[in-house]
Amino acid sequence: ERSLLGLKELSRNEIESILDRAHYWESQPEKLVPVLQSRFAANMFFENSTRTRFSFEMAEKRLGAQVLNFSAAASSVEKGESIYDTVRTLESMGIDAGVIRLKPAGVLQELAEKVSVPLVNAGDGNNEHPTQALLDLYTMRKTFGELKGLRVSIIGDILHSRVARSNLWALQKFGAKVSFCAPDNMQAPDLAAYAPYVPMQEALQADVVMMLRVQLERHAEGMLRSADEYREQYGLTEKRAANLKPGTIIMHPAPVNRNVEIDSAVVESEQSRIFPQMANGVPIRMAVMERAMKL
Ligand code: CP
Secondary structure (H helix, E strand, O other), rough: OEEEEOOOOOOOOHHHHHHHHHHHHHHOOOOOOOOOOOEEEEEEEEOOOHHHHHHHHHHHHHHOOOEEEEEEEHOOOHHHOOOHHHHHHHHHOOOOOOEEEEEEOHHHHHHHHHHOEEEEEEEEOOOEHHHHHHHHHHHHHHHHHHOOOEEEEEEEOOOOOOHHHHHHHHHHHOOEEEEOOOOOOOHHHHHHOOOOOOOHHHOOOOOOOEEEOOHHHHHHOOOOOOOOHHOOOHHHHHHHHHOOOOEEEEEEOOOOOEEEEHHHHHHHOOOOOOOHHHHHHHHHHHHHHHHHOOO
């Protein structure tokens, strides 16, 4: 299978082989290894991105692929062309893989059934963000060696989080223990059967404290009553961070609302892995794009 639509359906072995291949790419001394020289990748972002978009491009270019960058705002989508017609257009021009980010959940699966080019999910509504979770697992594995038995707390806007969903599906395949912590109006009813919701004090006892961005752009009006109140109740403040176990690591997929879900000084703290997560996104996406396009 060359497409990567989500981690729920991916086997533990498949995930492990992507993580191992990312390790291989990270340990290569050469920045450019053109194994995908004759291959064409299209990065199709129908929703904004900084990290995912640029780390896919970095990964593709480091493997020598030819890269086409598509941004919805500068395309015929503005004239009303559909996502399906856009992907079919690029497919008919001869791309070998499409990286795609979409706002509405569920469209990606349908799209993948209709096109023959491999598709890589770069963020699918609130459904899955598999390469983010892969780089998160990679980051955890680098710190702790193995994922089995690891206690991971995912804190914040679970309802809107594709990152929480992909991490949950993947971490459980490895025997990690996932807990959620969220205000009532940011809990995801569809996930309640899979991991417990725990109070903040308990969530902070974990080996990995993963903070999520409050996704204001996906909120119904008034969901976040006050940023200060949210920080007070669910934020990883400097005070709370000072009480974490010394071995606990702090993660966040970013972008970060500094001083809302996490204090600015905590982002830069010694226990934070937020910038290493971004660095790890490149070898992970090299492994994923190699899998999608290798000859
Ligand atoms: N973590 C993440 O997906 O960031 P971007 O939205 O900037 O790609």
